[in-house]
Amino acid sequence: MKYSKYHALGNDYIVIDPNDVEGELDGEKIRLICHRNYGVGSDGILLGPIASRSCDFKLRIFNPDGGEAEKSGNGLRIFSRYLWDRALVREHSFTIETAGGPVTAQVLPETGQVTVQMGQVHFHSDRIPVSGEPREVINERIEAGGKVFIYCAATIGNPHCVVCSETPSAELAKQYGRLIETDPRFPERTNVQFMEVLDRQNIRIEIWERGAGYTLASGSSSTAAAAVALKLGLCDSKIRVHMPGGSLQIEFKEGFWAIMTGPVIRICDGNLDQEMFARTS
Incomplete structure (x- = not known):
């Protein structure tokens, strides 16, 4: 083959x-x-x-x-x-x-x-999906391994849980990513990103990928995390996403239509x- x-x-x-x-x-x-x-x-x-x-x-x-x-x-x-x-x-x-x-x-x-x-990013629970009443999943609480995180959920055709973090690390992603991926509120499981906003044009993420585990880089994870940073008003529409494997440029048009560029x-x-x-x- x-x-x-x-x-x-x-x-x-x-x-x-x-x-x-x-x-x-x-x-x-x-x-x-x-x-x-x-x-x-x-x-x-x-x-x-x-x-x-x-x-x-x-x-x-x-x-x-x-x-x-x-x-x-x-x-x-x-x-x-x-x-x-x-x-x-x-x-x-x-x-x-x-x-x-x-x-x-x-x-x-x-x-x-x-x-x-990449298409249009959505934050509504029905589209991601996330269980519970229909809503945009923004700044909600989730507990994993005895620790409480604040997260937003999004979909770019696959589900993402973006956790706001001041100090994202590989250890953090490996310790809690698996637990968040399989949390019952995500009926199709979810990709997980731990995100730090560096400034209005740059964010940094660590990634736990659904079905793959800890990952050095991810295009859909970069898109989802950047969309959350824009949605929260923390970044502008052109965002450089930094990961252990390198960085990607994500640009959003009106309505959260995402364009990704990378090597x-x-x-x-x-x-x-x-x-x-x-x-x-």
Whole structure:
């Protein structure tokens, strides 16, 4: 099974063309491929391009736990670069269908950046979803591991819980992220960001990604956190999001329509031997 591997700010994905898949790419195979010891190792699998009735391409996104994700900002940038490397797209923008809605992307070869119009950010509980009475989920309390946090929730096609924090750290994300991800108020679980506002143009986040765990960078997490900072009046409409893996530029148009720009690095092409899928004692 052929694959290509890329990373976006340390968030690495394996891209697999469905035409190269023998049999079904089920959850067990996905978990094995993404395993850092028994497989190639990655933060997820991008399965595409797939024919789409509504867009130029369709993409399915899988987390390393085998579950399917609605949308991934870094994954979409990586997939866009993959399409460019295969000469399936050029300088003009193109559309990609995802489970979290359609997006428009463009590769900028002169800078090595990829821009993705991520769609509209929503804060209403019915759309995220968050349990309880219908409302915008802004500055609510959540308890995890005996500690109380103030959070806002948002969706950009996938659910996010943005926790306001003066000192976000990897340790904080690892200790409390898993507990918040699986809190019963989030019926589809949630991605978690611990956010510090640096000034009106910059924020810093640490990320616990649903189905993947602690992550160096995330495009959809960056978009959600930046949207919350704008919603709270703490930042302007152009925000640089700083993460352990690097930074992304997020820009909002009226109505919280988000545009994300950031780099993609190609790592390698390879072939998955069928032996790795054979059961061994």
